[in-house]
Amino acid sequence: MAGGGEAEDNPVNINVVPMVDIIFCLCVFFMCSFKFKQLEGKFESWLPKDLGNQTTPESEAKEMRVAIYWDESKGEVVRQYGVRYIKDDAELETLIRGANEDYKKIGKNDVPVIIDGDARIPWDEVMTIVNIAKRLGIEKIQFALGANAPTTN
Amino acid sequence: MGKHKPPPLKEDISPNVVPMIDIMFLLLLFFMLGADMSQRESVEVKLPIADMIKESNIDEPDPTTTVNVHPAGDVAESIINDVRESRDAKYWVISLRGIPFTVEQLKTQLKIEADEFPEDAADAQAGRVLSRKKVLIRAERNAPFGLVQKVIETAGAVGMYKVEVAGSKPTPAGN
Known part of the structure; x- marks a missing residue:
């Protein structure tokens, strides 16, 4: 090519244009069908080594318990912190932060957030609370297994 | 005698397409591999959004088994997206490498x-x-949540105490 006159030297002249067309088509096809992988991550939640199911001993009764259950009458998920109904995530975060700071003041740095969830609530609701706890720097998060809707006052 | 007029130069303007073809082939290879091999272990799942999740580290020393909890194949998306309907466990499947498992099999x-x-x-x-x-x-x-509880419980029962739960980072679009 650089020397010019290559066409005369090389009688076999390959027409690459159809090949480029095909490659372009294939490229467009794969680009369109390509699904970019969702940016995934994970929370580590190591289970207690003694089989996972525990009852809370009296001496460790300090906890931040969030109850989540399905309210059949309203047809929605209800969240409670203690006896208080939670309106939104910000309110829950404020309550947990306050309680955590109070526990820290009395030297309890390892108080867990216990998620006491009804088996039929969406997993998303549980993850929201895990996320809030992680944001507040609380590492000890426990799932209460087999919880039922609490009786309210 | 008049001045000698040089003949007009013939410009060779044929582009060199070889580098372009190379690049196209590389792109093609990238998309083919990316499209096919992305999700062997995992099925497509709409994970909960969580901004505090840790990104997966490829160099982790411990091996991992991925358990998916996802909608059964024949369930309409409208049911899955409706929280009132989708709470029923019958619409969901626990699977491992694309194979559905009952809790006992799991x-x-x-x-x-x-x-x-x-x-x-x-x-x-x-x-x-x-x-x-x-x-x-x-x-x-x-x-x-009950299904996830069952998986956690099962893992604990067989001595797999290192449990991780997956979430996805929020995107600028908010989903």
């Missing part, structure tokens, strides 16, 4: 996988040798 399978990677010594607290293999639970947003 326990058997996880037991096999747990025994492949035992920890070096028996754990004093547990009174037995636990597994160093991790379980990553990828559950769809609207999956009932």
Whole structure:
């Protein structure tokens, strides 16, 4: 090519244009069908080594318990912190932060957030609370297994 | 005699397409591999959004088994997206490498996988040798918590105490 006159030297002249067309088509096809992988991550939640199911001993009764259950009458998920109904995530975060700071003041740095969830609530609701706890720097998060809707006052 | 007029130069303007073809082939290869090999372990799951999740580290020393909790194949998306409807466990499947498992089958399978990677010594607290293999639970947003509980419980029962739950980072679009 650089020397010019290559066409005369090389009688076999390959027409690459159809090949480029095909490659372009294939490229467009794969680009369109390509699904970019969702940016995934994970929370580590190591289970207690003694089989996972525990009852809370009296001496460790300090906890931040969030109850989540399905309210059949309203047809929605209800969240409670203690006896208080939670309106939104910000309110829950404020309550947990306050309680955590109070526990820290009395030297309890390892108080867990216990998620006491009804088996039929969406997993998303549980993850929201895990996320809030992680944001507040609380590492000890426990799932209460087999919880039922609490009786309210 | 008049001045000699030089003949007009013939410009060779044929582009060199070889580098372009090389690049196109590389792009093609990239998209082919990316499209095919992305998700062997995992099925497509709409994970819960969580901004505090840790991104997965490829160089993790401990092996991981991925358990997916996702909608059954024949369930309409409208049911899955409606929280009132989707709370029923009958619409959901627990699967491992694309194969659906009942809780009992899952326990058997996880037991096999747990025994492949035992920890070096028996754990004093547990009174037995636990597994160093991790379980990553990828559950769809609207999956009932009860199913995830069952997977966690099953993993704990077979000695797989390193449980991880998957979430996805929020995107600028908010989904």
